[in-house]
Amino acid sequence: MPRFPLLPVQPDKFTLVFLVFLMVVTTAILVGRFAMKNEQTSTDSPSDLVSVSPVPTAPASGAAAAPEKATRYVVKTIDGEATFVDAASRAGLDATATFRVAQALRNMIDFRRDWKEKNRVAFVFDTKGDKASSEDQGRPGMPAAVRVVTDAGEHDIFLYRNLAGKAFYYTKRGDRARGGGFLRYPLDFRRISSQFSQRRFDPVLKRWQPHDGVDFAAPSGTAVHATANGVVTFAGVQTGYGNVIEIRNRPPYSTLFAHLSRFAKGIRIGTRVKRNEVIGYVGATGWATGPHLHYEVQVDDVPKNPLTVSLPPAEPLQGRDLSRFASRSETLEDLL
Template identity: 35%
Template sequence: MRIIYTLLLIITTVFGAELKELPWKKGDTFLTFLQDNNIPQELYFNLEKNDRELCSEIVAGVNYQELRGENNELLQVLIPISEEMQLHLYKEKGEFLFTTTPIAFQEVTQTISIPVHYSPYQDILDATSNQALANEFARSFKRLANFKQMRKGDNIAIKYTQRIRMGEYYGTPNIEAALIEIRNKQTYIFKNEADGRYYDEKGRTLTSFFMTVPVAYKRISDRFTYKRWHPVLKRYRAHLGIDYAAPAGRKIYAAASGRVVFEGRKGGYGKTVEIKHEGNYKSLYGHMSKFAAGIRPGKWVKQGTLIGYVGSTGVSTGPHLHFGLYKNGRAINPSKIIRVTKNELKGKQKQQFILYAKALSQDLLETIKSRPEPLNITKIDKQSKLNAEV
């Protein structure tokens, strides 16, 4: 990734090419992008199955970078498809080529404390200018604390990891632990990285949401991975979901209760249903042969509701269900959520977690005393962001 940006900067400097960052327009697809730039659509149709599926992961509003030369000639494009991976389209010897590359970013882990003046959300925003952190903190404590009861002099403390890319906060921060202190009474949350859920200091879950396997499958034909180096192709691959191989026509059920937000064709995923769930989760069901009666955008479905049937539409080598799961718009591994059905950790896992939580709680309390300066990125001009080392 560093090499790609270095080359972009050299080309920009030496040949006078122009590097721009643009938002992906609503309704645009990878195919329409090729068409608008007079690039043969065979480039897409000649891609492998997984790569064509990844082209369906482009979401409206995401910022992508393009490099254009003289006469507005397109030279290179970088299109993010997750917080970890991006599509790379580039021209070489007069022909456009396609690959996938990791997105480079910095990660900063910090433990901060903020005295309450107005509200946790506003105080975090004022101290860090990090709206995503303020949102994630508010969501995490939504059912645990009444923010209206907080008064001036109360405290919040957070240990979190934040990605930084091109001079800006990037992606959703990962809150490892946090507390709200209301008149010297502390309420804690601790994330268990094994399943991505929040627990209290005694190992009891604070997240009621969990999912079930959406189809009776024969085998898992492809597992989830953010990025994987392919030793033969000599490049990175990604698969942002789980493929469940199953006979054509087998019933597919909603993995959790929620509202249908999409029903139709979605690029390489063919006939697809998307459902939005509590906790800012969204599930995707691809390659269906047909939809169940009554499934349409806006409809509320309960966990276990029939939503469609296994097929092989879109880019597929055989009947299967591609099941994707997203939190805050970011693809996550469904197997971490699906395996979770218990309300409390048990045995050795619980003992280890309680020790882990005890150490973190002490860290948070010490931070309230020491008051380290929170990270607050100062906005820089657009071209500096694009030229930043990432």
């Protein structure tokens, strides 16, 4: 038995073998990480835009854990991309995955208006990923969690397979990221020509009064969409508002669209409309100085600022699904 002057205790044969094994495994892990980093820097320039970090699921207990089992989640962080699609493709998402993630984030981010190159996107991939059909959002290649950091803050979505076996993206609170909720904007507009305000000088009436909605300037004839599912409670002419549509959405919400040039086919009192369905077209009927949409969101019949009012989510997780989701999203959130 050889003696080891540097060790406080002289090991027996078994301990010695174990120590050597531990050293070999540690070295293998370190070399593996180094190689991965090198690969990243050689394929991407500038190199700091993508960082890949394998994350151990649990602290390595014993030296027996093989390196590929020790890493379940892979995190990719991207910034400096001109569009979200560029960021997603850089993280390795295919076109389908990119589309589904973008759809899931749509209620939180307006990709055309809010996207800036400095925005940061983090993707967490679950390498264990369960098998699923190609229509299912839980198919391999779909990120388990995504965080987009914009000027407005952090927007997170988490992929969760519910007890019924279907996988969808959910917000941190367990609401379907893209369910029957609200769209923020009812049209593709040029600019906001008048903000919601308790008191503004009305250019037509020439007097101070509240402005109960937002005016979106857009060319005459631009399609106006329902912002949520609902029932038309008014479609006709009102003094001031011109051609106007009122929709009762899920309580306590209702929405109003004014100054329309005309209504879409089939829009009358009692018509059921779906979110994003075209209900009419921009015009300048009633008291309007030019073509625009006057849009109101009312909560319990009180007008709220459509640009900032908190809009209802849809199909929230409940019961056991919610508790399972909470523990999973907590794990994933730590990685973002």
